[in-house]
Amino acid sequence: MAANKEVLLEVHDMVKNFGVTVALNHVDFVVKRGEIRGLIGENGSGKSTVSSIISGMQKPTSGTMTYKGQPWAPASTLEAQGKGICMIVQEAGTIQGIPVADNIFLGHEKMFMRGPVVNHGKMVKEAQSLLDKLGIDIDASERTERLSMQQCKLVEIAKGMYWDPEIFIVDETTTALSQSGRTLLYRLMHELRDNGKAVLFISHDLEELIEQCDAVTVLRDGKIIGSLDKEEFDPDVMKKMMVGREIKGGYYRSDYDGYSDEVVLKADCITTRHDLMCFDLELHKGEILGIGGLSECGMHTVGKALFGAEKILDGQVTVGPGKTVVKDPETAIRNSIGYTSKDRDRESVGLSGSIHENIASTGYIVNRLFGPIISFRKEKKYVAKEIRDLSLKCASPYHTVNTLSGGNKQKVVFGKWIGADSQILILDCPTRGIDIGVKAAMYQLIYKFKKEGRSILLISEELQELIGMSDRILIMKDGKVVYETKRADNPTENDLIEHMI
């Protein structure tokens, strides 16, 4: 059956690099008419990258595509839309503050032009009839910010469906949808397939993929690992294909050293505005505590909340033997907590500032000469020490941070908190976007911290990293810890994924 299907799109030898990071590594694959193809893989495996290239959001570093027998190199999403390739993106793809109809026809206002003005009434009418046809119960003249997250996604789906797509790409959309929304999306996907179109479906939910897809392609680290047809679907096989990479010797720590019983940081039934509801956590002295889960499981909020950077509505975070309550970053830092954010460039480092300014920012108190006066000499030494210890590659400490590579930027952030001699480090995705060499150095550093008796909370989307580094791993889902395992139990990735999804 699969053999007689016409090939609609072919991706050939595609490479995409973001700086030193290789997102796609010579990828080849084919989308055929009349199929729903699932794309699966871990975070950062390249699923979203390849689909965004197909839909014209970005351009490949090298490689070619063929669509309907013609070379395919869309200049923009609008061009792709016009030619029949539409994508529903993972992040919010609607603009607030304008009516639903305007979102649906964003960039295509010309269709409703009468002379120099847009006939808005006609646009709303057209949008409404589209929504009605698809069975989506939304008023097209409603302002978009009044819609729920699910409704926004449905608007995006409608926006894509208007163009009668030949290839419909659904990227991680179902997490924002409830059962009714999903049913609607599945129905549309099946209708498209039955009409000889193709659907590219990206999801973390294996069950959903198995139920909805005709075939899946597995990506890992920017490479195609293999494809499976419906008959070959098996959750265990798929999981293994997704994550089963070999560990190089010496990359992570190999010991089974324990940690002290002393609790240094404690979250006592904390509730935040988003994500967390009566969340408990204890971090011990000398412990590397790993937290894993899907990106939106609330683990990033945990890191922020423990550092006092997220408003805590109920419950409290206490630090140290004195049980000081952490209310804001200032208290956290005074109690020797350091925090590196997942969003490094925006939250952990001042890009336009120099390396010197960034690292010295945590040393204003220790670098004093007398009274409030700062010693320039001490400050210089303070910065030089971190640059040396972290082997930070820079021509001068007075160069701005935005001239550095991702790994060296992260070293600046580490330098800030090591310089401050933080005893508790909350590291949110510390190796995100960092090449292998620096990564290994980071792992060695984290292990060194542990040996020095510091406590580390390692929040990560990479399971290998958690397994390789942590004394204890917590897996979170929907803002709760659903699974806990110890280093001594030798957890495997499959164990952890089991509880994540």
Added chain:
Amino acid sequence: MKEKLNRIVENRWFNRLLTPAILVLVALFFTVATGGRFATPRNLQLMIDQALIVATVATGAVFIFATGNVNISMGAATALIATIAAKAYVATESIPLMFVIAIVAGAIVLAITALLSTALHVRVLYITVVMMTLLSSLQKGILGSSTVSLPYAVYSGMKNAGLPYIIFIAFFILCLVMFHFTSFGRKLRYIGINDTCAELTGFKKSRYLFWGFVVAGVGVGLGAILTIIRAGSISTDTASSLNMDCMLAIVLGGMSAFGGSRSYTWSAILGAVLVTVLNTGLQMMGVSSTIIQAIRGIIFIVLLVMSQKRPNGLPSRDG
């Protein structure tokens, strides 16, 4: 060759010595162009008197600009405080009281600006747009259609005692130390570099913004006193171009218009002198005041563009 040039431009000292060099060249040019009239002792004295006011207010304003914020109500605030202080002197005939009132009122007015911004979560710029109108109508309300004057003996006595120099030097040294030798200035700069990151490094933005504005407020108060000493009387025209002079001075002095790393107190002095030299020199060459305004505007825009290094995109602090 190009690389060599780049290295020179990126050198820390290049930026610091550029403005003094320009200043000398511009002053020489005007001296030649006006046939020496520019460099007469009387003219130099007039320029120094004017530059002191700009420098005082601008030095305080560095504490605001460093955080990446812009305050366009400093001129209006100076005029208002000068009116209040002059009225206070007329009522009490006490010079110390006039000083205290000017400094305290200046600090309060600017502190309110900062508090409004942080309490209402509105950007400083928008608050100061409102404040500018509010303060200037307040001044007009207090002053009415009249002017308020101090007795000649009083203000010329203060002038002859060298009080303007003492006020400025004391204030400048205080600011220099606070800004460059304590954590206060470094924290303000770090807020200017990246306020979210500063917050996550433990520098509460609302608190440091408040104290930065208080320092600027003291500068405004002292600037008001200097205005009184210089003119002897206050009218609704007082300090009308002061705000633009200050903003121009800060960027002309080599500081980035977006604050952050490249923020220096000495920019205020260098810039103030340069602005005054430009204003006076152009005037003496017979350029009409409207054209001078236009020239100032153009210089400001050019410097604004130069202070963002990013090759394309809208002005941003992340450059």
